[in-house]
Amino acid sequence: MNENNELRIAVVGAGPAGVYSSDIFLRQLRKTGEELGLGTKARIDLFEKLPVPFGLVRYGVAPDHPSIKFIADALEKTLDNPDIHLYCDVEFGRDITLDDLLARYDAVLFATGAVADKPLLIPGADLQGVFGAARFVEWYDGYPTGAREWPLDAEQIAVIGGGNVAMDVARELMRNAEDLKARTDIPDNVYEGIKANKVKELHLFIRRGVAQAKFSVQELREMEKLPGVQLVINEDDFDLDDETVERASANKLTRQMVEELFAIREMAEDMEDDGGVDFEGNPANRKYYLHFNADPVEIIGADGKVAAIRVERTETGADGTMHRTGEFEDIPVQSVYHAIGYKPASVPDVAYDEARTVLANDGGRILAAASGEAESAEVLPRLYATGWAKRGPIGLIGSTKSDALLIVTNMLDDFSKEGAAGRIAPDRDPASIDQLLASRGVTPIDFAGWKRIDAFERSEGAKEGREHKKVVEPEELRRLAHGE
Structure with a gap:
């Protein structure tokens, strides 16, 4: 042949x-x-x-x-x-x-x-300060045609979602810029943006209960080690009945996730008992609130901008069925990020x-x-x-x-x-x-062109003691690839 x-x-x-x-x-x-x-x-x-x-x-x-x-x-x-x-x-x-x-x-x-993001279909989703996760991820990952600047001027932020993308978004919003730069390949514009981030409180809302979340254990462990961040939980969210525990235990990954969440509950209690500290016992300057059984139903605006988020308390059965309680709470926030699916x-x-x-x-x-x-x-x-x-x-x-x-x-x-x-x-x-x-x-x-890009990114990272430093501009990527 x-x-x-x-x-x-x-x-x-x-x-x-x-x-x-x-x-x-x-x-x-x-x-x-x-x-x-x-x-x-x-x-x-x-x-x-x-x-x-x-x-x-x-x-x-x-x-x-x-x-x-x-x-x-x-x-x-x-x-x-x-x-x-x-x-x-x-x-x-x-x-x-x-x-x-x-x-x-x-x-x-x-x-x-x-x-693209799945749309957020609640009142107020079109207010200034509401962002889909996909666009934010493009920014912090240096997507070639993504935004180069990101508005991080809100002191109180809501993140909607019960999966790993929501965890990623929340973690990056809580990140210390120096720590992130030292450990990753982020470009200069992302470093400068994170360094200027004004957030003091972040609220992560998960519609269902602790046993129905879709987080990986790895995501949870990364959340646990955020410098300067105090984790805050609601004790009531962790009051699981025997049937829920039994069902969660039947699946290995779910069981591991729930066990890790209970470890986070203990960590959050210790952080509060010690006067508001981070995972290393240092004074925390940011708070990360983890809300289960909390379904955002409306984003409240003022002058066309996000001013608060209205959340309905839910109850989740052992089979994962969610029930509404009719109990609402308005939480002041100036930005809302939704990570409800791509x-x-x-x-x-x-x-x-x-x-x-x-x-x-x-x-x-x-x-x-x-x-x-x-x-x-x-x-x-x-x-x-x-x-x-x-x-x-x-x-x-x-x-x-x-x-x-x-x-x-x-x-x-x-x-x-x-x-x-x-x-x-x-x-x-x-x-x-x-x-x-x-x-x-x-x-x-071609592959050789990619290797030229990769070699340049490694050389730029080495200048700062990093393994890699990402190039973001498409024209620069092309120039590097073609050896120009």
Whole structure:
């Protein structure tokens, strides 16, 4: 089999889902390709609209997560593979179309992730001072097209959400700038913004109870070690009945989370008993309030700006069912951040399921229309989705691996049923995509270009005794990548 007749796969999105899927495809093909009559050779081209790879790992997770470095290193090792070709700074729908890819690739896999917040549907959500988590995360992670300045002039802040993104947002808002700079790759504009942060009180609101939160133990442990921050809890939130405890104990991760929350309760009591101190026993200058069974129902404004948040007390049954009590409290705040979920991106020429907020798919096979519509049963050949594009914004980064294995298994099975050993695309010239992009004036950033960016970021970080210092401006990223 000559090299122009290898299986050719286009992956749209070079975040964890796209990179993991590329790696697993090559591994599974080597393992089962001969048995399926497909051979064992493939070329995978990864297309990424941003000038750099890694998506969520670089731009969607708080910079002080200790696991990020290890995940990024693993993804980079995967990209350093002669059978995987990186095309950053190439946007699907603008620089290349679905027809372009189907002409040159035997299958197209969408791993496009999520960039937008689900809307906050309560009165006052349009007031000045209300922010979606996605935009704030873009700011502190240095997203190439994100904001470069952020208004951190509120002394009292509310964060809405019961998951890890809410915890990330709250933690960064409570962060000491010097501590954050020493431990992370944040750029100068984020350091200056955090240093000027005026917040004195932060209130995190979780609609359901302690046993129904969706925090990881790692997130909780990071919250426990914030310099200058006193944690404050409501004792009543931790009064769990026997059935709730029994149900929580049945799931290992839930049990560990609840145990950690009870450790936080003890820590908060000690902090208060010692006169308002942080985790090291030093005087605290900020307070972090953790509210369970608290559902924000309205943001109250004054002169068009946030002035307070109205919260209804709830009760949560052992089965997770939430009941309203009709008891309300108004808490003064000047900013509200909502982290109630992301909405995965739609892509041109692919049906979108608004109800599930995913690309319309069945087990990762792209459908002609969204679920519930007349043509929804029709599977479009050669088109697939993985990660958040397939299942929605749930699960940790590692969850994408199980998705990838399922999708790859389906892809190989589909190829095995085609003629020509799955070689379906008519244009089999590996140089064809490069010629097409060049004809359109598009200059991709390849893996070598990424390595030049990475080397520069490391050299800039070293000047300040840091491992990395992130470059944020897209034009500078391009200049570095192209060696200009």
